[in-house]
Amino acid sequence: MSARDLYQELILDHARNPQNFGELEHASAHSHRENISCGDTIDLYLLIEDGRVAEVRFDGQGCALSTASASMMTEAIKGKSLDEVQQLTNHFRSYISGEADDLDAELEDFEAFQGVRQLPARVKCVTLPWVTLADLLGQMGE
Amino acid sequence: MMRDLREYRRDFPILQVQVNDKPLIYLDNAATSQKPLPVLETLDTYYRTYNANVHRGLHALSEHATSAYEAARRKIAAFINAPKPQEVIFTRNTTESINLVAQAWGRKFLTSDDVVLLTEMEHHSNIVPWQLLSMQIGFQIRYLTVRPDGTLDLSDLDRMLDGVKLLGLTHISNVVGTINPIAQIAAVAHRHGARVLVDGAQATLHIPVDVQALGCDFYAFSGHKTCGPTGIGVLWGKYDILEEMDPFLGGGEMIESVTLEKTTYAAPPNKFEAGTPAIAEAIALGAAIDYLTGIGMARIAEYDELLSSYAVERLGSVPGVRILGTAPQRSSAFAFTVEGIHPHDLSSLLDTHGIAVRAGHHCAQPLGRRLGVPASARASTAFYNVPEEIDALVDALQEVKKVFGYVSP
Numbered sequence: 309m310s311a312r313d314l315y316q317e318l319i320l321d322h323a324r325n326p327q328n329f330g331e332l333e334h335a336s337a338h339s340h341r342e343n344i345s346c347g348d349t350i351d352l353y354l355l356i357e358d359g360r361v362a363e364v365r366f367d368g369q370g371c372a373l374s375t376a377s378a379s380m381m382t383e384a385i386k387g388k389s390l391d392e393v394q395q396l397t398n399h400f401r402s403y404i405s406g407e408a409d410d411l412d413a414e415l416e417d418f419e420a421f422q423g424v425r426q427l428p429a430r431v432k433c434v435t436l437p438w439v440t441l442a443d444l445l446g447q448m449g450e
Numbered sequence: 451m452m453r454d455l456r457e458y459r460r461d462f463p464i465l466q467v468q469v470n471d472k473p474l475i476y477l478d479n480a481a482t483s484q485k486p487l488p489v490l491e492t493l494d495t496y497y498r499t500y501n502a503n504v505h506r507g508l509h510a511l512s513e514h515a516t517s518a519y520e521a522a523r524r525k526i527a528a529f530i531n532a533p534k535p536q537e538v539i540f541t542r543n544t545t546e547s548i549n550l551v552a553q554a555w556g557r558k559f560l561t562s563d564d565v566v567l568l569t570e571m572e573h574h575s576n577i578v579p580w581q582l583l584s585m586q587i588g589f590q591i592r593y594l595t596v597r598p599d600g601t602l603d604l605s606d607l608d609r610m611l612d613g614v615k616l617l618g619l620t621h622i623s624n625v626v627g628t629i630n631p632i633a634q635i636a637a638v639a640h641r642h643g644a645r646v647l648v649d650g651a652q653a654t655l656h657i658p659v660d661v662q663a664l665g666c667d668f669y670a671f672s673g674h675k676t677c678g679p680t681g682i683g684v685l686w687g688k689y690d691i692l693e694e695m696d697p698f699l700g701g702g703e704m705i706e707s708v709t710l711e712k713t714t715y716a717a718p719p720n721k722f723e724a725g726t727p728a729i730a731e732a733i734a735l736g737a738a739i740d741y742l743t744g745i746g747m748a749r750i751a752e753y754d755e756l757l758s759s760y761a762v763e764r765l766g767s768v769p770g771v772r773i774l775g776t777a778p779q780r781s782s783a784f785a786f787t788v789e790g791i792h793p794h795d796l797s798s799l800l801d802t803h804g805i806a807v808r809a810g811h812h813c814a815q816p817l818g819r820r821l822g823v824p825a826s827a828r829a830s831t832a833f834y835n836v837p838e839e840i841d842a843l844v845d846a847l848q849e850v851k852k853v854f855g856y857v858s859p
Contacts, residue, residue, distance in 0.1 A: 347811050
């Protein structure tokens with residue numbers, strides 16, 4: 309695999325200029341996670357209004373893959389209902405684990421991570437924001 | 451150019467492997483070293499011609515296996531200048547060796563009033579076993595701090611050693627490559643009545659080790675980081691200390707006599723080698739040691755120093771690259787960061803060039819925190835690496851920076 313296959317321009321764009329980056333002060337839910345293999349951290353904040361994601365932000369320290377994944381994820385879930393967010397989470401999981409090869413329109417940007425699917429150690433980086441999101445959904449479901 | 455040891459590369463079949471259609475450049479030797487042909491052949495010959503259990507059977511194969519196994523023990527004793535082969539205990543790896551000291555020595559001799567002194571530079575394997583034991587016994591754990599240059603702060607050593615019953619420290623840092631002045635530190639520790647355990651995992655591939663000159667009480671190392679197979683490690687300990695220790699694991703081999711009520715234990719080293727050991731691996735570690743001593747550890751150390759200086763100079767000249775630790779006495783592990791590029795991305799990108807480095811916290815999170823660098827990339831060389839491979843790393847780093855659009859200031 310070449311460097312450009314792994315780090316497609318879309319990933320690098322998001323890594324350089326992550327969307328929805330920073331703390332969200334009036335969040336209704338917040339979760340913090342670490343990648344135990346590298347010590348990377350992510351904080352994810354959601355503001356839920358009328359059962360929908362009104363605001364979402366993340367910050368922390370991460371590699372290009374986890375930063376890009378978090379950035380794309382925030383774009384994908386903004387404005388979605390909690391049920392829809394849950395469906396996107398499931399959809400992402402089946403794609404990144406290789407169970408599914410096709411991506412719905414909402415997650416089509418994640419096609420850029422196709423090469424990463426062959427690198428189990430790096431799949432963790434891409435998955436970290438989504439696992440953190442799953443934590444939040446779990447919290448809110450309680 | 452320096453006189454290198456490239457003639458030995460042909461003994462390592464793996465160095466011919468292609469990775470991502472590029473020749474492998476293996477710079478992850480601190481994680482595990484590669485294995486020369488004599489080690490591979492020893493494993494093969496053992497299983498093909500004299501596989502049998504040791505110390506049990508009276509038949510020819512068992513006697514052959516036993517004598518090869520014990521010969522390996524003698525080779526290891528000579529390799530580290532141990533006074534007696536019976537002081538060499540076979541374990542699985544450095545981690546198990548340290549756990550053996552914690553369980554068989556620490557559990558017996560440490561009390562809640564005691565102090566164990568470690569350093570911030572330790573690999574997790576020389577921290578966690580002591581934390582686990584401390585939870586049971588309640589002794590205090592204290593740490594020698596690391597200075598920004600990656601050396602131990604020894605300015606307050608006497609006070610730090612006050613009340614210390616065991617000092618555990620690494621010979622060579624697996625992250626910043628610092629070679630610690632063990633002999634000097636051990637002498638002070640002994641004045642305070644402390645036992646000294648040295649983690650030699652990063653030393654045995656790079657420098658001559660003389661446990662008597664170091665003046666330590668225990669020395670632990672791994673076979674797989676010494677050109678030997680995985681699954682075999684060594685704990686050396688002074689005989690009188692080993693004698694007064696409790697056994698580690700219970701089972702066959704470690705007993706003198708067993709009745710249903712009570713067991714008396716065998717003398718060291720058997721007391722600590724319960725169960726069938728890693729026979730093939732022990733014998734093959736003996737072959738690795740023959741191989742290394744055939745080249746000469748002094749010669750290896752001399753070349754190591756040249757290649758290290760070259761690597762520091764070349765890597766340090768790349769804009770945006772920061773090498774962690776600038777100890778004057780250093781070995782061949784170089785942790786570094788590249789401005790604006792996460793170590794994981796760096797490692798994946800170098801991999802596309804066929805270059806193997808490690809990325810992450812290197813199982814030394816306290817050191818990373820102390821240096822303010824939670825994650826880094828690490829290149830680590832061995833005697834079979836050549837200067838061109840350092841050049842290739844430097845070239846690849848320039849490429850990587852292009853991919854990331856990082857423009858040097």
